[in-house]
Amino acid sequence: MNCIQKEIIISKKKRGFHSITDEIISQFPDLENIQNGICQIFIKHTSASLTINEDADPTVLLDFESHFNEMVPENQAYYKHTYEGSDDMPAHLKSSLLGSSINMPLTDGKLNLGTWQGVYLCEHRNHAGPRSLVITIWGN
Amino acid sequence: MNCIQKEIIISKKKRGFHSITDEIISQFPDLENIQNGICQIFIKHTSASLTINEDADPTVLLDFESHFNEMVPENQAYYKHTYEGSDDMPAHLKSSLLGSSINMPLTDGKLNLGTWQGVYLCEHRNHAGPRSLVITIWGN
Amino acid sequence: MNCIQKEIIISKKKRGFHSITDEIISQFPDLENIQNGICQIFIKHTSASLTINEDADPTVLLDFESHFNEMVPENQAYYKHTYEGSDDMPAHLKSSLLGSSINMPLTDGKLNLGTWQGVYLCEHRNHAGPRSLVITIWGN
Numbered sequence: 412m413n414c415i416q417k418e419i420i421i422s423k424k425k426r427g428f429h430s431i432t433d434e435i436i437s438q439f440p441d442l443e444n445i446q447n448g449i450c451q452i453f454i455k456h457t458s459a460s461l462t463i464n465e466d467a468d469p470t471v472l473l474d475f476e477s478h479f480n481e482m483v484p485e486n487q488a489y490y491k492h493t494y495e496g497s498d499d500m501p502a503h504l505k506s507s508l509l510g511s512s513i514n515m516p517l518t519d520g521k522l523n524l525g526t527w528q529g530v531y532l533c534e535h536r537n538h539a540g541p542r543s544l545v546i547t548i549w550g551n
Numbered sequence: 552m553n554c555i556q557k558e559i560i561i562s563k564k565k566r567g568f569h570s571i572t573d574e575i576i577s578q579f580p581d582l583e584n585i586q587n588g589i590c591q592i593f594i595k596h597t598s599a600s601l602t603i604n605e606d607a608d609p610t611v612l613l614d615f616e617s618h619f620n621e622m623v624p625e626n627q628a629y630y631k632h633t634y635e636g637s638d639d640m641p642a643h644l645k646s647s648l649l650g651s652s653i654n655m656p657l658t659d660g661k662l663n664l665g666t667w668q669g670v671y672l673c674e675h676r677n678h679a680g681p682r683s684l685v686i687t688i689w690g691n
Numbered sequence: 692m693n694c695i696q697k698e699i700i701i702s703k704k705k706r707g708f709h710s711i712t713d714e715i716i717s718q719f720p721d722l723e724n725i726q727n728g729i730c731q732i733f734i735k736h737t738s739a740s741l742t743i744n745e746d747a748d749p750t751v752l753l754d755f756e757s758h759f760n761e762m763v764p765e766n767q768a769y770y771k772h773t774y775e776g777s778d779d780m781p782a783h784l785k786s787s788l789l790g791s792s793i794n795m796p797l798t799d800g801k802l803n804l805g806t807w808q809g810v811y812l813c814e815h816r817n818h819a820g821p822r823s824l825v826i827t828i829w830g831n
Contacts, residue, residue, distance in 0.1 A: 412552045412553070412554055412689070412692045413692070414692055414727060414728050414829070414830045414831050416727045416728070416796060416798065416830075447554060447556045447687075448554050448556070448687065448689070449591060449687055449689075451729060451794055451796075453794065453795065453796050453803075454805075455803070455804065455805030455806075455808065456805050456807075456808075457743075457744050457745040457805065457807050457808055462647040462650075462651075463597075463647070463651045464597050464643055464646060464647050465597040465643055468632055470631035470632040471632045471640070471643055473631055473632075474629070474630050474631055474632050474640050474643075474644075475643075475644065475647070477627075477629040477630070478623065478627070478629070478630075478640075478644050481627070481629070482622065482623075482762065483758065483762075487757075487758070487761070489754070489757040489758070489761070490754050490757070490758075491750035491753055491754055492748055492750040492751045492753075492754050500751070500754050503744055503745055503751055503754075503755075504754075504755065504758050506744060507742040507743070507744050507755070507789060507811075508648060508788060508789075509647060509648075510650060510742075510790060511742075511743045511793070511808070512793070512794045512795075513651070513652070514591055514593065514652045514654070514794070515593065515652075516556060516591075516593050516685040516687055518556065518685070523593075523595070523685055524595065525594075525595030525596050525597065525683065526595075527596075527597050528595065528596075528597055528651070531647075543805070545796040545798070545803055547727075547728065547729055547796055547830075549554070549689070549692070549728070549729075549829070549830070550554045550556075550687075550689070551554050552692045552693070552694055552829070587694060587696045587827075588694050588696070588827065588829070589731060589827055589829075602787040602790075602791075603737075603787070603791045604737050604783055604786060604787050605737040605783055608772055610771035610772040611772045611780070611783055613771055613772075614769070614770050614771055614772050614780050614783075614784075615783075615784065615787070617767075617769040617770070618763065618767070618769070618770075618780075618784050621767070621769070622762065622763075648788060649787060649788075650790060653791070653792070654731055654733065654792045654794070655733060655792075656696060656731075656733050656825040656827055658696065658825070663733075663735070663825055664735065665734075665735030665736050665737065665823070666735075667736075667737050668735065668736075668737055668791070671787075689694070689829070690694045690696075690827075690829070691694050
């Protein structure tokens, strides 16, 4: 078994959900060095997150943003952590609902995703910078 | 260390939450080949998901379905991705809220779950087919 | 590659969100035995969960509790699993929304978290006992 790890930077994105599958594969060609195993991606931030979902129709990405804004609204009376802006506390909540890491199987040296699956970067802040990800792969 | 990976098919389930712990163990007897490590299960779909929760009282499974329908309703005015049916976009959202993979420790060649824990397949579509899972285990 | 696994007990916490990063590091000094790899923590319970989020301002922890109580209310008419108390079914739902395991990269023998990130134990019951976690680390 082998284990390879690398930190990459994903370019600044506007608030919303973005497919980054191609950006990951192009920045991490080492994927083909593991035949059977796992690819794990971790985001080193608390107001952006990662998830796997439909990577075909771009309206899915828009609907994710609309629904998460409904489920985790800004300016709730019960928020105490407000001094970084009205988008900040909702960003933390959305991050934990979606999660800070994803796992995908590696099979025959490639991401073994379903036909419609892709990796989303979920940017929950109005004005964020680039985001740091740590990619770790392991297996045979 | 060793790493073993296999793709299995879970039979078609109706919409709702289903315990599949036994179905997984019976389809993947290789679990006993890893003494200490991890079992990871990944679902290759964007409208069904996996989670770990109470595996004793079947009303918990029903309450999960009721609550997720409340928290992620169908026919919201802000949904744009609607052409695959009113259950489709909520299915994508529920999938990302619950997640496409689960991790469980393997200890002494067995899943090291808590007393009440089991694996749920969460089927979010009204009329789905069988679902493909990739199981990967690694460790000593 | 190597893989090390240990079960630890986290002392009883009151209902709410608690930073346990230091408690984990002090109970599991073996972290430094893996230079590059992953640390995975699994909670063996169905009414408490784990997440990674902001570990600086304690009001974030309070806002998590407030928001999860709003998003997953007690005493909903559709709950059937009610005999263990009004906090029980919401606890199961919150656990699956947040998840029963977290993954963090290990780099140079340390948790490779972002500047503001820490590990939360999310205690969803009114009167819970200590909680069992299984920590597994692997890598080079």
